[in-house]
Amino acid sequence: MSDQQGMMPAAGAEATYFGFLRSGIWNIQQCQTCNRWIFYPREYCPHCQSPELRWRAPTGLGTVYSMSRVFARDGKGPLVLLVDLDEGVRIMGGAAEDNNEGLTIGARVSARLDNSGEESRILFVPMRGAQHEA
Ligand SMILES: [Zn+2]
Numbered sequence: 001m002s003d004q005q006g007m008m009p010a011a012g013a014e015a016t017y018f019g020f021l022r023s024g025i026w027n028i029q030q031c032q033t034c035n036r037w038i039f040y041p042r043e044y045c046p047h048c049q050s051p052e053l054r055w056r057a058p059t060g061l062g063t064v065y066s067m068s069r070v071f072a073r074d075g076k077g078p079l080v081l082l083v084d085l086d087e088g089v090r091i092m093g094g095a096a097e098d099n100n101e102g103l104t105i106g107a108r109v110s111a112r113l114d115n116s117g118e119e120s121r122i123l124f125v126p127m128r129g130a131q132h133e134a
């Protein structure tokens with residue numbers, strides 16, 4: 001195995017994942033053998049080693065596990081969240097700058113795909129009691 005991390009283009013499942021994101025689709029993998037959801041993208045299920053993985057859209061609903069602010073020189077940096085999706089996987093994402101009131105550890109959030117920048121990213125917004133369906 002060669003050690004060329006960082007310079008290699010994404011391959012396999014990872015490339016598929018980012019390809020979906022760039023076309024506006026947020027899919028993660030679900031194992032067809034044991035039905036567990038998988039993230040980060042892989043070639044084989046980490047639970048049962050099955051290669052039978054399919055791409056599906058998660059609900060995007062989850063609970064904030066941790067949050068931290070990445071401090072920039074001006075003292076204002078983006079919030080980075082780790083969120084436990086209802087599907088049972090933990091993913092990293094950002095917070096929507098215009099809608100992060102009430103965002104705390106343990107808060108219920110919903111995800112949206114943000115393709116406004118150079119890189120696709122997942123943003124989480126707090127769910128509110130009376131929020132109506134999009
Ligand atoms: Zn499996």
